[in-house]
Amino acid sequence: MRAGLFATHATAVGERRRIVLEDGSGIELAGASSLSVDFAGDLRRIVLHEGEAAFDVVQDLARPLVVHAASGQTRALGMGFDIKMSDGLVAVTVTEHSVLVSANGVEPVTVNEGQLVRYGPNRTGTVRDADLDQVEAWRRDRLVFRNTPLGEVIDDLERYRGGRIVLTDARLRTFPVTGSFDARGADAALDAIAKALPLRVTRLGSLLVVLSSRG
Secondary structure, three states: OOOOOOOOEEOOOOOOEEEEOOOOOEEEEOOOOEEEEEOOOOOEEEEEEEOEEEEEOOOOOOOOEEEEEOOEEEEEOOOEEEEEEEOOEEEEEEEEOEEEEEEOOOOOEEEEOOEEEEEEOOEEOOOEEOOHHHHHHHHHOEEEEEEEEHHHHHHHHHHHHOOEEEEOOHHHHHOEEEEEEEHHHHHHHHHHHHHHOOEEEEEOOOOEEEEEEOO
């Protein structure tokens, strides 16, 4: 069953949607993504169930906005940020002002404009400089990868082509991928990536692709 099946907002594979919340905050939701919104009480609470979303937050000191994703949460201290769930990790990138990121059992960290941090269960990575052009490319129907692990690339491609992309060897997930592709041509992107690595592409119908090493 797909995560967030009963979410407040959800997108189909390859869809990109702009949402305006009751407080005037905006969310752009990437393909095959979903979230729930709860503005009851003195907290504006959002749960990102799957995928990726970009947030443009209206400040309200009396009602903080907090986004929960997997094992952590992001509290908005300013205006703009992107949250992406991929390959077992959550990446939080700040495009304007700053946020406070807390993973379960780990000391919260402040992430400022132009920075990102990744977290997983009970661990938080190092805050580092972000490539904002790469992070925001999906909002222009582009997929930009710069030494991005293949496992994360596959998660992105599945949100734009649908179905499953399966690796025959889990070690392939760490292969670095660099390139810029049209998100509306995910199959062409997959073929180009496989040729460059090199990988063998086996299509079993329209919904299942198997990638194996050609080495």
